[in-house]
Amino acid sequence: MKRLYLFLLIVFGVVTIFGCEEDSKDNELVMEGIVAKVDDREVFIYEELEEDAMILSEEEVISKSLQASYFGFDTEISGIEVGDKVKVWYDAMDASLPRSGHGTKIELINK
Template sequence: MMKRFYLSLLLLLGVVAILGCEEQIQENEIVMEGIVAAVDAHEVFVYEEQDAETMILPEEEVISKSIQASYFGFDEEISGIEVGDKVKVWYDALDTSLPGSGHGTKIVILD
């Protein structure tokens, strides 16, 4: 009887732990906001704004000035995003190179 109780308790705690971890990962999404310097079918190059005025810089200038920027590759084709758009990118991994590169999971245009 006690064995069954402990086994049931252990099973319940295991399920709660798994569901709790899954929810935490969704709440801790990693996000970057910035300006699009380059875009193609599956990749976007985004750099952080330098001041209050939005300056549209070419990809080469962003790299040469060592501005915080990253390439984000997407599994699906990117549509509706253009150079100069201010965007918010969600991603799940990013390397520490300069500029960085990572795997984007979602992208939206900001006003």
């Protein structure tokens, strides 16, 4: 009986260890949006609205309570301007309004 319990404990442990392994490509956190503000290492983007084709400022985005996020990066951001549509990969996000997160990669979608 002790051998059965030991066997079950080992099997459970192996399943737990390998079953919890994450594939980072399947679990990437990504946000697409329009750039409202960009600095050396920070970008503020908001989700594009179908009916609103205007480029909004940071203050307008906040006052309209749009889904928006600040992303800080470890390296300088280059080639990104206000009004650009971008895709941002991130690894952490808080629950404040507007949200704030740590960006790992930024890519220009179209100019």
